[in-house]
Amino acid sequence: MQSTFYMDSKHHEDLIHIRSMMERSSRFISLSGLSGVCAGLSALIGGLYILQWFKTNKINYFDLEDRVYGRDVITHLIGVGMIILIVALISAIFFTVRKSQKYKLPIWTTATKQMLIQLAIPLLVGAIFCLALIKYNLMVLVAPTTLLFYGLALVNAEKYTYSDIKYLGVLEIIVGLVSLFYLRYGLVFWIIGFGILHIVYGLVVFKKYK
């Protein structure tokens, strides 16, 4: 007859194994906190650059709520936004690949695909919504809208990755909602939401799962 001690530790290991398999197979856990820090830095630098650019081009961003911009200004803003997005995406991919190689985790799994789909739905809707806002010259609403839809996307993707991400999502939503009532400071809220929050969140997560 096997000793109780042996059986105990076997069953205990069984439970640990079950939990880890459920976790590994249903959640995308290769996302590194460092990619959050990188995304935050690129948003911070990009946002501050835009503030400076407004100054040198004598656009008084904080004076008006019913801003109407020329085509070239809009093109420049969208261009800078795209660069920030691309830098953030490249860093996310880079750190994900690095982390998954380090821990020998598969990347392209069912959980990864699920997470990307859950992220993509609110983001795509938000992007098209912003295009419509720009078309009708409602520029002042673009910053809050990006924060809100991004926050919703994170909350939505929570089931398929580290659940901490929902706290970041909720904070983005709160910043977005507050900025709706202080429209003229949209860019400042945008820098807080996409810059500062990402950096803080990234550092916290990086330390926690190191």
Add this chain to the structure above:
Amino acid sequence: MSIIDKLNKDFESRVRLGIMSVLMVNEWIDFTEMKALLEITDGNLASHSTALEKSNYIEIKKEFVGKKPKTSYRATALGRKAFTDHLNVLEKLFKSK
């Protein structure tokens, strides 16, 4: 009958526990992904999945994607129930301590 005897013998192997755990939280999982998740060999996965299929705990689907054969697994309702029962017994073992 002691509580330990209530543990399902079909789930004694670590590999079978792993397969069932993965299928409890996912719908269809294909062979390659399952193999990578459990870090086991082809033969190992094939024999244990066949055993689970024989007990009617999982469903095995074979299809062709282009010219490549693809095998996928899904837990049956019976399998889910058996595995949940097994988990409950395991949990009880620790609670009664």
